Amino acid sequence: MTLIRSPLRGRLALPTVALLAAALSAGGCGKPVATFQANLAYLEVQRRDTGNVADATMQNIAEVVEGLFGTPDDPHLPRLESVDCNEVLDIQLLQMAAGSVSREEVGRPHGLYREHCVHCHGISGDGMGPTAGFLNPYPRDYRAGLYKFKSTPSKLPPAHDDLKRILYDGIPGTAMPSFKLLADDELAALIEYVKYLSIRGQVERALIAEAASELDEGDLFVSAEGGEDNRDLVAEKVSSVVARWKSANDERMAVPERPDYTDEELAESVRRGRELFHGKLAQCSKCHGETALGDGVQNDYDEWTKELKPAAEGFRETFVDNNLALAPRHAIPRNLRMNVFRGGRRPVDIYWRIKIGINGSPMPAASPLLDDEKIWDIVNYVRHLPFEAASEPPQKQPSYQRDRL
Amino acid sequence: MSFPMQQVARITALVAGLATLTGCRPLPDNIAVSSVVAESIRGQLESGAGETSGGGEVAVQNPTGWATIRGLVKLSGQAPARSPLALSGADAPICSANGQLMSEEVLVGGNNELKNVLLLVSSEIRKEPGWVHDDYANTPPLLDEKSGFDQKNCVFLSRVFAMQASQTVRIYNSDNLGHNTKIAGGEGRGGQAAQAFNQLVAAGTSIDYSPGGACNLPMAVSCNIHPWMGAYMMVVDHPYFQVTGDDGVYVLANVPAGVDLELRAWHESKCSFSDSDGEWKKGRKLVKLEPGQELQLDLTVSLE
Numbered sequence: 001m002t003l004i005r006s007p008l009r010g011r012l013a014l015p016t017v018a019l020l021a022a023a024l025s026a027g028g029c030g031k032p033v034a035t036f037q038a039n040l041a042y043l044e045v046q047r048r049d050t051g052n053v054a055d056a057t058m059q060n061i062a063e064v065v066e067g068l069f070g071t072p073d074d075p076h077l078p079r080l081e082s083v084d085c086n087e088v089l090d091i092q093l094l095q096m097a098a099g100s101v102s103r104e105e106v107g108r109p110h111g112l113y114r115e116h117c118v119h120c121h122g123i124s125g126d127g128m129g130p131t132a133g134f135l136n137p138y139p140r141d142y143r144a145g146l147y148k149f150k151s152t153p154s155k156l157p158p159a160h161d162d163l164k165r166i167l168y169d170g171i172p173g174t175a176m177p178s179f180k181l182l183a184d185d186e187l188a189a190l191i192e193y194v195k196y197l198s199i200r201g202q203v204e205r206a207l208i209a210e211a212a213s214e215l216d217e218g219d220l221f222v223s224a225e226g227g228e229d230n231r232d233l234v235a236e237k238v239s240s241v242v243a244r245w246k247s248a249n250d251e252r253m254a255v256p257e258r259p260d261y262t263d264e265e266l267a268e269s270v271r272r273g274r275e276l277f278h279g280k281l282a283q284c285s286k287c288h289g290e291t292a293l294g295d296g297v298q299n300d301y302d303e304w305t306k307e308l309k310p311a312a313e314g315f316r317e318t319f320v321d322n323n324l325a326l327a328p329r330h331a332i333p334r335n336l337r338m339n340v341f342r343g344g345r346r347p348v349d350i351y352w353r354i355k356i357g358i359n360g361s362p363m364p365a366a367s368p369l370l371d372d373e374k375i376w377d378i379v380n381y382v383r384h385l386p387f388e389a390a391s392e393p394p395q396k397q398p399s400y401q402r403d404r405l
Numbered sequence: 406m407s408f409p410m411q412q413v414a415r416i417t418a419l420v421a422g423l424a425t426l427t428g429c430r431p432l433p434d435n436i437a438v439s440s441v442v443a444e445s446i447r448g449q450l451e452s453g454a455g456e457t458s459g460g461g462e463v464a465v466q467n468p469t470g471w472a473t474i475r476g477l478v479k480l481s482g483q484a485p486a487r488s489p490l491a492l493s494g495a496d497a498p499i500c501s502a503n504g505q506l507m508s509e510e511v512l513v514g515g516n517n518e519l520k521n522v523l524l525l526v527s528s529e530i531r532k533e534p535g536w537v538h539d540d541y542a543n544t545p546p547l548l549d550e551k552s553g554f555d556q557k558n559c560v561f562l563s564r565v566f567a568m569q570a571s572q573t574v575r576i577y578n579s580d581n582l583g584h585n586t587k588i589a590g591g592e593g594r595g596g597q598a599a600q601a602f603n604q605l606v607a608a609g610t611s612i613d614y615s616p617g618g619a620c621n622l623p624m625a626v627s628c629n630i631h632p633w634m635g636a637y638m639m640v641v642d643h644p645y646f647q648v649t650g651d652d653g654v655y656v657l658a659n660v661p662a663g664v665d666l667e668l669r670a671w672h673e674s675k676c677s678f679s680d681s682d683g684e685w686k687k688g689r690k691l692v693k694l695e696p697g698q699e700l701q702l703d704l705t706v707s708l709e
Contacts (some may be wrong), residue, residue, distance in 0.1 A: 007435055038436040043412045049675070050622065051687045062436040067447035071440075079451045155590065155600040209592045212595035213621050216686065224445045231450060240598060280608045283583035286496075286630045297494055323433040357603050362629030369610060 034072040034100070034114075037124040038062045039143060039204050040389075041324040045307055046212035048318075051212045061207045061218040064234055065224070069200040072114075072123050073099045083239040088246050089199070090192050093185070097193035112186055113193045117177065125197030128326065135175045138326055141304050142194055143201025145241070146360040149343035151255075151352050154359055156248045157198065163191045163342065173340040199241050207239040207251075253356060256372045258347050258379075266380060273381025276374055281367060282354075284378065287333040292385050294335035302331040303360040331361055339386035350379045415570060422468030438521075468535045470696025472636035475656040476680075477524045478670075484513040485708075490633040492559075496582055500559035500631065509564050509706070510674055518653025519672070519706050520566040523623060523639055526600045527669035527689065528689070529594075539661035541644040549575040553611070554638070556584055560588050561626060562634035565673070570599070570642040573615040578606040584628045587637055587694060591620025597626060599640040616640040637673055662696040675709045 034063050043058055075094045078086040101111035109115075114123075120139040122129040124152030127141035140147070149166060150158035167187055170178035179187060207221060210233060223229040261269060276285040277292070281347040289295035301310060308319055310328035334342070344356070354375050357365035366375060421682040487507040492500055500506065514632040517640055530536050545552070548568055553575040555562040559582075568574055578584050583605060590601030597618030606612050624638035645654045660661065660666060668690045670678045694700055 005495075035435065036436075037433065040433055044612065059436055059438075061443050062438050063446050065452060066438045066440075066443035067445075076447070078447075082451055093604060155605055206592055210621070213592075213687075222446045222449055224442050224449075226449075234450060236594070280581075280583055283585075283605055283607070283630065286494075286583065297630060299493060299634055323431055359601075359603075362585075362587075364605045364629065366589065367605045367607045367610065369607055370605075405605075 028403070034123055036066070036072060036200075037122070037126060039124075039126070039201065039208065039320075041308065041319060042143075042205050042208050044318055044319045044324065045309075046208050048309075048312075050209070050212035052217055053208060054218045056218055057211050057215065057220065059209070060222065061204065061211065063224070064207065064221050065200065065204045066393055068203065068234070068238065069196070075196060078238055080235045080238060082235045083242050085199075085238075089196055090188075090244055093189040093192040094196055096189040097187070109186060112182075112189055114238075116182075116190065117194075120175065125194070125201060131175075133326055136329070137174055138329070139175070142198045143205065144304060145198045145202040145244075146303060148358045148360055149176045149349075149353075150356075150359065151252045152356070152363055153251060153253065154357055155244075156251055157245050159249045159251075159252050160191060163194060164188075167191060169344065171342045172345075173338070173342050186328055195245060199245060203237050204240065207234070210237065253352065255348050255351055258351075258376055259373075261380075262269045269377045269380045271385045272374070273377035273379070273384075276370070276378050277381055281370055281374070282378060287362065288336055289333070292336040294333040296333055297362070298330060298332060300331050301328060302362070305331075305371075333362075336382055336385045337388075343382070346378075347379050347383065350382055351375060409686075412663075450610070460485055466664040471659040472659075472662040472694035472696065472698040472700065473601075473656065473658045474660060474668070474692070474694070474699055474700045474702055476524075477656070478519045478524075478653045478655065478704045478706060480513050480517045480519045481705045481707045484517065485550065487511075492631075492633060494631070496559065496631060499580075499582060503558050506558070506560060506633065508562075511522055512564075512651075514651055514653060515578050518536075518649075518651070520649055520653065521653055521672065522649040522653070522655070522704070522706065523565055523567060523646065524565075524655045524657060525639070525641055525669055525672040526643065526657065526666050528665065528667035530643035530645065530661070533630030536661050537643060540659055543574075544569060544572065544644060546571070547573050547575065548611070549611075553573070553577050554586075554636075555579055556586075556606075556628070556634070558635055559584075559628075559631045559635060563636060565623065565637045565639070565648045566626075567623075567639040567641060567646050567648050568616075569644060570597070570616055570619045570640050573613050575611045575613050577611045578608060581608050583607050584634070585630055587624075587627045587629060588614065589624040591622065591624045591640065593619045593621060593640075596618075599638075618642075628670070645688075661692070662694045662698060664693065666692050666694070668692060668702075670704060670706075672706060677707050677709065679705050 038058070045055060047053055068076070068078040075091070075098045077089055077091050077094075082384070096108065096110060097112040099111045099114070101115045103109050118129055119131050120135065121127055121142065122130045122132070122139075125142035127139040129139065132139050141329075147155050147158040147162070149171070150162040151161055152162070164187060167179045167190060169180075170176050179190070181191075196385070211221075215230065220229045222231045222235050259265070276282045278290070285292070285296065287296040305328045308325055308328070309315060320327050341350065343353050353363070355367050357363050408629045487509070490506040490508055491507065519702075548554070552564050555577040557579040559580065566574075576586050585603060585605045587603040588601060588699070593599060593601040595618070599616035599618050599620040602614050604612050619642040620639045623639040626636040626638050628634040645657050645660050647657060649655050670685060678688050680690070692700065
């Protein structure tokens with residue numbers, strides 16, 4: 001007799017099923033209304049590092065953010081005098097990506113984000129969907145507006161085409177798949193929705209930071225009953241976040257044409273690249289290691305983790321045990337001998353990574369003394385590395401692999 | 406109809422098992438938002454109605470002259486002993502060649518004078534005549550040489566660095582090895598916040614950083630190649646700020662008199678500030694000075 005079959009057999013079957021259904025619905029497995037998760041991790045960071053944010057203020061921030069941006073089922077773009085959000089977001093595409101998964105007869109899909117993204121990136125774009133904990137690297141948290149693989153200066157968010165490329169090609173070496181098979185408008189809808197989650201998340205963070213450092217305890221941003229508040233700050237925060245996203249599309253970094261090398265010239269460029277890689281001007285080997293196996297600096301964190309201060313007292317209790325953050329992992333420099341390049345393996349992709357750095361990661365932008373010819377030399381060397389005899393220079397195992405043996 | 410107890414227990418186990426199998430990692434607490442309240446707030450924001458207390462609620466004040474605020478900042482109680490920094494990586498022997506590197510969080514003088522405390526006027530200084538004294542007319546557009554931001558022996562030479570938003574600072578690397586200088590970027594007012602920055606500064610070279618806007622609080626500065634390196638950079642959109650030196654003294658000279666000024670004090674450790682009138686709430690104090698007044702405002706800092 002199996003445990004599963006027995007209760008469903010015989011005269012007890014019907015009441016048993018009823019009891020089971022009742023128990024399940026009491027346990028909350030019905031269809032709950034989708035809500036955004038407040039950024040309580042950042043609230044804890046600000047309370048710890050900057051100043052107290054009263055519960056009433058945080059409640060007000062959650063209300064203001066919902067007022068501005070709506071809910072997962074019904075996204076909204078704030079119609080403020082000082083800023084036109086329609087310049088960076090398309091509400092019709094957003095509505096296509098939002099809500100629960102469905103398809104009208106005419107074939108217009110809804111709920112694309114929940115169909116394709118939510119299980120990893122989470123309903124709020126916090127990178128903490130149900131599968132997140134099983135993945136390495138963890139899924140991106142969109143709420144800080146930080147993106148690694150892009151063609152814009154480091155101070156700016158990614159351009160539309162940068163996000164499109166990630167969706168189209170996926171990110172090799174990670175759990176992020178390619179969504180090449182989606183229709184163009186569906187891809188566009190998902191890009192809009194990711195931007196929307198970022199803009200919403202950045203405004204929320206800005207309001208929490210503002211409350212922690214600038215407001216008196218218990219002050220409100222917008223009082224629902226009227227009266228004194230700080231509503232001009234809300235408009236200001238939305239404007240400054242939207243302005244940055246707007247300028248990103250206009251400020252993509254121009255890439256000088258890669259020289260057309262003969263075989264001998266390419267070999268010479270690779271040789272110069274190897275010298276630069278190990279030299280003082282580029283300093284690549286400091287982090288990526290003398291062997292390029294990614295075995296240089298091993299104990300750094302990325303920006304998303306660093307602000308939580310994983311080494312601080314009480315970190316685990318506050319953040320991990322309360323499910324505000326996943327267990328922290330070190331940012332290990334890329335092993336360049338694997339021939340797996342997360343941001344893409346075209347020469348231009350590697351050029352951008354070197355020239356402007358990788359936002360959110362320890363990887364800095366190149367020194368201005370590294371001119372374009374030198375950067376192309378390093379690009380050529382990096383592309384050559386996976387095929388270089390690993391004994392030249394002698395290989396060394398990264399410490400995290402040595403530890404395992 | 407009644408169930409045998411055994412049956413009930415079995416079903417309970419089954420339900421528990423199912424819940425576990427569906428794998429619901431518990432969600433963190435959330436903040437419940439009433440859609441009615443959110444709608445009402447949306448209406449208010451989008452109609453542009455309502456009063457704001459953020460600024461402009463009182464008749465515009467105009468400065469009536471100049472005044473100076475000065476004071477001595479002291480730490481209350483014993484300063485924590487400086488601890489040796491844990492160096493790692495291939496550069497460690499070079500970085501510690503001139504002696505063990507020590508933590509710089511709390512640096513005090515012989516009489517507990519506290520170094521690296523930032524004092525500034527945090528209320529708005531208008532870009533109008535009468536708000537900024539002529540003494541500041543010759544603010545250099547580029548901070549270089551001695552007033553730049555330097556690093557030597559894998560230590561940032563200015564632990565707390567402050568500058569104006571209109572200025573550019575030259576970031577030097579006086580070491581014979583490479584550093585990357587990473588500035589976190591800040592939250593600011595007026596839509597123009599200090600920008601993030603992360604560039605490699607090759608050995609013996611320099612790079613210019615133009616923040617492009619002010620920040621509310623100092624931004625963290627770090628080097629990823631040498632993770633123990635740390636500093637703070639503050640960008641202000643007026644000239645009324647100072648960081649205390651070894652003597653713990655600060656001077657905010659020729660601030661506008663006759664207007665409400667908010668002063669802010671900051672130190673990298675979590676701490677509270679108080680003067681003879683009591684504690685500064687969130688590190689801030691309101692003052693209004695008479696023309697020609699010399700206000701002595703000594704501060705006591707208590708670490709938390």
